[in-house]
Amino acid sequence: MYSGSNPGIRQYIILMILDYLNFILFFAITLILIGASLIVNYLMKKELTYEKISSYECGFDAFSESRDPFDIKFYLIAILFIIFDIEVIFFFPWLLSLNDLFYYGYIINIIFIIILIIGFAYEYRKQCLDFI
Numbered sequence: 001m002y003s004g005s006n007p008g009i010r011q012y013i014i015l016m017i018l019d020y021l022n023f024i025l026f027f028a029i030t031l032i033l034i035g036a037s038l039i040v041n042y043l044m045k046k047e048l049t050y051e052k053i054s055s056y057e058c059g060f061d062a063f064s065e066s067r068d069p070f071d072i073k074f075y076l077i078a079i080l081f082i083i084f085d086i087e088v089i090f091f092f093p094w095l096l097s098l099n100d101l102f103y104y105g106y107i108i109n110i111i112f113i114i115i116l117i118i119g120f121a122y123e124y125r126k127q128c129l130d131f132i
Contacts, residue, residue, distance in 0.1 A: 076128035083119045087112075 094101075094109055101108075123129060 073126075073128050076123050076126060080120070080123050080128065083116055087116050 090112065091109075094105065098105060
């Protein structure tokens with residue numbers, strides 16, 4: 001049974017609490033920011049108007065129902081965005097570790113770029129970029 005007389009256990013408990021101090025501080029700051037944003041939102045509440053409750057669609061009123069099917073080109077543009085977004089995400093760590101990777105990393109990145117170019121060529125062939 002723990003009687004509190006052993007200083008080793010007390011130091012161990014203090015060190016364990018200090019290990020979680022960053023998490024506790026982060027959690028406390030998060031709760032404070034959430035509470036502050038809720039209070040500011042409550043204090044700044046104004047009446048609802050047509051402009052506030054209407055949907056925003058490129059600056060003009062909606063012209064059809066929200067459940068109508070979209071043209072496939074919208075999805076292809078989204079794929080194009082994802083392709084180039086992922087490209088940027090993978091280039092940054094590759095550039096940071098280029099000295100360690102030598103030729104192997106260079107060849108792997110060339111293969112990655114070729115795959116991206118194939119995806120871009122597919123979208124160009126489907127004429128997805130013509131209406132931009």
